[in-house]
Amino acid sequence: MGGQKVRRLPLRRRLRLREKIYGGYYGVFVRMLKEEGENWDVFRVARGEFPADDEIDEYDGFVITGSCNDAHGNDLWICKLLALLKRLDAMKKKVLGVCFGHQILGRALGGKIGRARAGWDIGITKVHLHPSQIFTSLKMPDVLSVIECHRDEVWELPPKAEVLAWSNKTGVEMFKYGDHIMGIQGHPEYTKDILLHLIDRLFNRNLIEESIAEEAKTKLEASEPDKEAWKKLCTGFLKGRL
Numbered sequence: 001m002g003g004q005k006v007r008r009l010p011l012r013r014r015l016r017l018r019e020k021i022y023g024g025y026y027g028v029f030v031r032m033l034k035e036e037g038e039n040w041d042v043f044r045v046a047r048g049e050f051p052a053d054d055e056i057d058e059y060d061g062f063v064i065t066g067s068c069n070d071a072h073g074n075d076l077w078i079c080k081l082l083a084l085l086k087r088l089d090a091m092k093k094k095v096l097g098v099c100f101g102h103q104i105l106g107r108a109l110g111g112k113i114g115r116a117r118a119g120w121d122i123g124i125t126k127v128h129l130h131p132s133q134i135f136t137s138l139k140m141p142d143v144l145s146v147i148e149c150h151r152d153e154v155w156e157l158p159p160k161a162e163v164l165a166w167s168n169k170t171g172v173e174m175f176k177y178g179d180h181i182m183g184i185q186g187h188p189e190y191t192k193d194i195l196l197h198l199i200d201r202l203f204n205r206n207l208i209e210e211s212i213a214e215e216a217k218t219k220l221e222a223s224e225p226d227k228e229a230w231k232k233l234c235t236g237f238l239k240g241r242l
Contacts, residue, residue, distance in 0.1 A: 028189045029063060032231050033238065045081050056087070061094030061238050064101030066187065070152060071103035072113050082108045092180045094238055099150055102175075102183030106154040109161060109177055116153040118169045120208060122199060122216040123148060124223045125186060127165045127173045134164065134176070134242050138233060144226045146173075146186030147195050149202075153185065182237050188230030192220050 026042045034040055041059075043049045046069060051059070064085070069075070085108035088095050097105040103113045125148045129135050144165075154172040157163065164182075165174035176182045187195075196217065203213040236242045 026065075028194070029065060032189045033063065033235055035235070035239070045077055048077055050080060050084060056091070056093075059093070061096070062088060063238070064095065064097040064104060066099035066101065066149075069100065071100050071107060072152065078104070085109075089177070089181060092178070094240070095181045096234060096238055097181075097183040098189065099185060099187055100152075102185050103152055103154055105177075105181060105183045106157055106161075106172070106175070109181070110158040111154055111161065112156040113152060113154050116151050116170065120151045120212060121148045121167075121169045122195075122202075122208070122212065123219040124225055125167050125169065125173075127167050127186065129165045129174075130163060132162070132164055134233070134237070137242055138229075138236060140229060140233070144229055145223055146184075146188060146230060147190040147192070147225050148186045149190070149195060149198050150185060154183070184230075184234075186230075188225075188227065188234055190225070192225075195220065 030040055041051075043051055046067060064081075069078070071078070081104060085095065085105060089109065095105065097103075107113050124145050127144050127146055129140060129142055129144065153170050154175070157172060157175055158177075161175050161177045163172055163175050167173050170185055172183075173185045174183065199208075199213050199216050202208045203210060
């Protein structure tokens with residue numbers, strides 16, 4: 001039986017194609033969260049880009065995205081980000097943290113973070129939701145599937161934080177602090193295509209073994225993330241609709 005051959009693109013070429021399609025990491029978040037009439041700005045904090053002190057109050061909320069850096073590191077920009085997050089907490093600004101953002105928020109609030117005790121979590125994970133008014137108002141099911149790609153985690157949150165969700169690998173999959181801060185360990189913004197690219201990149205950089213990469217790709221074929229439910233949750237939190 002005849003078939004069409006598939007030409008595999010070099011990793012850098014595939015990266016450029018994905019940046020063109022998705023508009024980079026910033027574009028992925030904007031596509032999920034931005035609504036009509038809103039203005040969004042991007043600050044690449046790992047490159048030293050931060051909002052000016054007199055600009056912060058002009059923003060209704062902030063999203064701290066994922067990163068290839070460790071949230072438990074002490075680079076100058078990470079220390080500066082921690083100081084900014086503490087200020088945003090004091091100002092009661094809405095802040096949503098995803099993956100690295102989730103972890104750095106946990107650290108900024110006084111919690112403990114570090115390498116995940118169960119190792120890498122890559123693929124689509126079932127996240128179990130604790131009873132909460134947030135989920136009740138949105139009529140959420142007890143379990144949501146989300147794309148994960150992390151090897152760090154929040155070990156312990158400060159007493160005032162509320163754990164909203166957990167999984168078999170991660171005890172703090174989601175948390176909230178007051179009514180203005182929320183962290184999500186998974187990636188509601190990711191597509192399967194984006195994760196497949198990340199798996200290749202992690203393997204090519206010798207950060208994961210081939211067996212882990214192949215297992216993650218196989219599991220991706222068996223399930224789908226609940227993207228619309230996560231979008232509703234994230235936008236509802238940021239826009240004060242919960």
